[in-house]
Amino acid sequence: GQSLEQPSEVTAVEGAIVQINCTYQTSGFYGLSWYQQHDGGAPTFLSYNALDGLEETGRFSSFLSRSDSYGYLLLQELQMKDSASYFCAVRDGATGGFKTIFGAGTRLFVKA
Amino acid sequence: NAGVTQTPKFQVLKTGQSMTLQCAQDMNHNSMYWYRQDPGMGLRLIYYSASEGTTDKGEVPNGYNVSRLNKREFSLRLESAAPSQTSVYFCASSAGTANTGELFFGEGSRLTVL
Numbered sequence: 001g002q003s004l005e006q007p008s009e010v011t012a013v014e015g016a017i018v019q020i021n022c023t024y025q026t027s028g029f030y031g032l033s034w035y036q037q038h039d040g041g042a043p044t045f046l047s048y049n050a051l052d053g054l055e056e057t058g059r060f061s062s063f064l065s066r067s068d069s070y071g072y073l074l075l076q077e078l079q080m081k082d083s084a085s086y087f088c089a090v091r092d093g094a095t096g097g098f099k100t101i102f103g104a105g106t107r108l109f110v111k112a
Numbered sequence: 113n114a115g116v117t118q119t120p121k122f123q124v125l126k127t128g129q130s131m132t133l134q135c136a137q138d139m140n141h142n143s144m145y146w147y148r149q150d151p152g153m154g155l156r157l158i159y160y161s162a163s164e165g166t167t168d169k170g171e172v173p174n175g176y177n178v179s180r181l182n183k184r185e186f187s188l189r190l191e192s193a194a195p196s197q198t199s200v201y202f203c204a205s206s207a208g209t210a211n212t213g214e215l216f217f218g219e220g221s222r223l224t225v226l
Contacts, residue, residue: 042217097160097166097208
């Protein structure tokens with residue numbers, strides 16, 4: 001099976017930098033994704049790492065270390081609108097077709 | 113483009129009733145998925161269809177059935193609803209290739225079973 005671990009809550013102040021960590025276990029790992037979800041909304045895609053290293057998209061960056069089964073999402077210049085839940089998700093291809101399994105999510109609170 | 117469209121958006125059922133959640137995507141995606149999300153929790157995979165003509169169980173398939181009607185449509189059926197199936201259901205689709213991890217989600221279907 002698959003398992004993902006991420007912190008349940010993180011609090012940071014506006015303008016700061018926050019890092020959300022994710023460790024995973026899966027047998028058919030293809031990549032690690034990150035999604036953002038605001039209350040009452042649907043998850044929206046932020047980033048995908050298939051290879052080791054850092055991917056940067058504007059204020060958001062995502063990192064993957066396949067050897068450590070570890071990744072993180074880095075949010076810079078935090079804004080109030082970044083208050084949301086963030087999910088890491090593994091893309092698994094062990095059974096011949098790709099499926100995506102999500103972690104339980106990290107609730108980010110941004111304070112003024 | 114509409115993206116991923118789910119119907120209905122809201123539904124209230126009594127225990128034992130059946131219903132089907134419909135999902136359609138217009139992005140020519142190969143793979144489609146059904147997830148459920150309980151309050152304050154992550155998304156749990158119910159069933160998925162890696163390509164037209166195939167379906168596979170996810171993490172929590174019990175009590176559900178699915179049909180990949182064609183490349184566009186993937187439906188989720190509850191044959192005999194139970195209060196434990198009260199949840200928000202999300203349909204998603206993806207290109208289904210190895211080099212992209214992006215899932216596109218519908219707006220969700222909020223189901224209450226009394």
